[in-house]
Amino acid sequence: MAGDNKTPLRVLITGAAGQIAYSLIPLIAKGEVFGQNQEIILHLLDIQPMLGVLNGVNMEISDCAFPLLRNVVPTASVEEAFKDIDYAFLVGAMPRREGMERKDLLKANVKIFKEQGGALDKYAKKDVRVLVVGNPANTNALICSKFAPSIPKENITAMTRLDQNRGMAQIADHIKTRVQDVRKLVIWGNHSNTQFPDTRFVEVSKDGNWVAVANVQHDAKWLKESLIPIVQKRGAEVIAARKLSSAMSAAQAAADHMKDWFHGTKKDEWVSMAVVSKGEYGVPEGLVFSFPVTVANKQWKIVPDLALDEFAREKIKITTTELEEERTEASAATAE
Numbered sequence: 001m002a003g004d005n006k007t008p009l010r011v012l013i014t015g016a017a018g019q020i021a022y023s024l025i026p027l028i029a030k031g032e033v034f035g036q037n038q039e040i041i042l043h044l045l046d047i048q049p050m051l052g053v054l055n056g057v058n059m060e061i062s063d064c065a066f067p068l069l070r071n072v073v074p075t076a077s078v079e080e081a082f083k084d085i086d087y088a089f090l091v092g093a094m095p096r097r098e099g100m101e102r103k104d105l106l107k108a109n110v111k112i113f114k115e116q117g118g119a120l121d122k123y124a125k126k127d128v129r130v131l132v133v134g135n136p137a138n139t140n141a142l143i144c145s146k147f148a149p150s151i152p153k154e155n156i157t158a159m160t161r162l163d164q165n166r167g168m169a170q171i172a173d174h175i176k177t178r179v180q181d182v183r184k185l186v187i188w189g190n191h192s193n194t195q196f197p198d199t200r201f202v203e204v205s206k207d208g209n210w211v212a213v214a215n216v217q218h219d220a221k222w223l224k225e226s227l228i229p230i231v232q233k234r235g236a237e238v239i240a241a242r243k244l245s246s247a248m249s250a251a252q253a254a255a256d257h258m259k260d261w262f263h264g265t266k267k268d269e270w271v272s273m274a275v276v277s278k279g280e281y282g283v284p285e286g287l288v289f290s291f292p293v294t295v296a297n298k299q300w301k302i303v304p305d306l307a308l309d310e311f312a313r314e315k316i317k318i319t320t321t322e323l324e325e326e327r328t329e330a331s332a333a334t335a336e
């Protein structure tokens with residue numbers, strides 16, 4: 001047997017018949033997230049009308065003959081899906097339809113994440129770690145946490161890693177280096193077009209040393225200003241080209257987020273995760289906000305004491321205001 005860990009991890013993916021899950025399942029089943037010695041039991045949740053499709057996905061999983069995969073639980077039952085899980089990727093969400101107001105989208109998703117928060121509270125392991133991918137991801141995570149009072153707030157996070165990966169790849173391309181030779185790009189705020197990709201701390205590996213990006217890239221305007229809309233609009237650009245939203249890259253980002261949470265970040269490396277604020281950097285307490293973090297022993301820690309200049313403060317304010325509005329709307333919707 002390939003897995004030598006005797007206790008398999010129960011890993012839930014919701015929206016399991018959808019396109020992100022289709023790319024995410026093999027990453028998890030091949031050991032790319034929890035390691036090459038860790039067996040997995042996959043819990044796959046989708047809604048009743050998608051059970052036929054989910055059955056097809058399950059057939060393909062079987063046909064992949066993944067050595068680390070101990071069992072698969074495909075289901076439309078929330079109780080069965082959340083029962084005793086160790087990790088959850090909450091991908092399934094109500095998509096935005098044409099003509100749909102942001103408010104209506106939020107309302108539809110509040111309903112889903114209120115139910116799934118309740119299910120986490122009732123059925124999951126108490127130290128479950130959760131990544132919300134389904135949009136609006138930050139506020140869905142906030143709602144989920146609100147309805148899962150027995151799960152530590154720190155254990156429910158949302159994904160901005162795709163934005164980080166997009167930005168790092170753009171920087172590497174711009175300065176003609178490898179993506180692994182770029183670090184410390186920070187995504188602040190909401191996974192939406194108000195996010196703030198902050199390049200002020202970016203470092204580049206040059207002749208074996210990490211140096212400030214300003215030492216190798218003198219197009220300061222591109223770094224400070226042009227990169228921001230490139231990252232903010234990248235999702236829309238992919239949709240325009242593919243007629244479908246990012247899925248392969250979203251799955252990779254979800255895998256990266258969970259892998260770093262599980263194994264820890266590398267020395268002197270930061271990653272961006274949307275996590276509950278305790279008021280750091282002036283962000284109101286309780287918002288699920290993307291910060292730079294380091295991870296050790298499965299606990300994330302916000303990188304402290306970074307200097308914010310006027311430009312950064314202004315950008316952070318914009319995305320904070322949007323998240324506060326979302327929180328107000330979502331709270332009103334949960335009361336309905």
Ligand SMILES: NC(=O)c1ccc[n+]([C@@H]2O[C@H](COP(=O)([O-])OP(=O)(O)OC[C@H]3O[C@@H](n4cnc5c(N)ncnc54)[C@H](O)[C@@H]3O)[C@@H](O)[C@H]2O)c1
Pocket residue numbers: 014015016017018019020021045046047050091092093094095112132133134135136137159160161162163191245246247250
């Ligand atoms: N945070 C990010 O960076 C990021 C990036 C890309 C996409 N997304 C979001 O991820 C979500 C999924 O994207 P996708 O491309 O896989 O969509 P998709 O439409 O292909 O799949 C979504 C699946 O979720 C299912 N679903 C809906 N309601 C559900 C519920 N209550 N319980 C379980 N399953 C449910 C649907 O039936 C569908 O199979 C979307 O909300 C998308 O906007 C987030």
